[in-house]
Amino acid sequence: MVITPRAGVNVENGRLTLVTDEAGPITRLSRSRTATGFHGGVDIDLFFPNPPQFTGGLNIRPFVGVGVFVNTAPDVSLVGRSALFDYRASANTSVNVGLKGRLGVAFNP
Numbered sequence: 001m002v003i004t005p006r007a008g009v010n011v012e013n014g015r016l017t018l019v020t021d022e023a024g025p026i027t028r029l030s031r032s033r034t035a036t037g038f039h040g041g042v043d044i045d046l047f048f049p050n051p052p053q054f055t056g057g058l059n060i061r062p063f064v065g066v067g068v069f070v071n072t073a074p075d076v077s078l079v080g081r082s083a084l085f086d087y088r089a090s091a092n093t094s095v096n097v098g099l100k101g102r103l104g105v106a107f108n109p
Contacts, residue, residue, distance in 0.1 A: 002045045010037040010071060041069030047106065058107075065102040070095065 013034045045065035073094045 002043075002047065004043045004045070005040075006042070007038075007040040010039050010073070011035075012037070012073075037072040039069065039071050041067055043067035043102070045102065060105045060107050062105050063102070067100045067102065069098050069100070071098075072096075 011034065013032075015030065015032045017030045043065055044067070045063045047061045047063045050059065050061050073096070
């Protein structure tokens with residue numbers, strides 16, 4: 001059995017573009033944004049003995065595993081200006097918790 005913790009940073013980069021051209025001049029609003037969040041989790045993998053009769057002599061080990069993780073997504077905000085007023089909309093950071101299953105083979109040197 002192998003237990004593998006992990007932690008890191010999520011980096012999200014996106015672009016929002018809005019184009020209108022109905023009955024008037026073309027209006028284009030474009031915004032590019034890069035933000036960061038946190039990712040952490042742990043995997044527990046159970047390795048089985050190498051079955052030479054099924055692997056043709058290759059040095060591989062089948063495994064099954066489960067993992068849990070936590071992701072935080074960065075704040076989302078939109079800022080703009082109209083002819084009458086300025087506006088701002090935003091959302092708080094969200095937290096996602098999940099469980100995953102894994103099935104695979106490990107190749108050993």
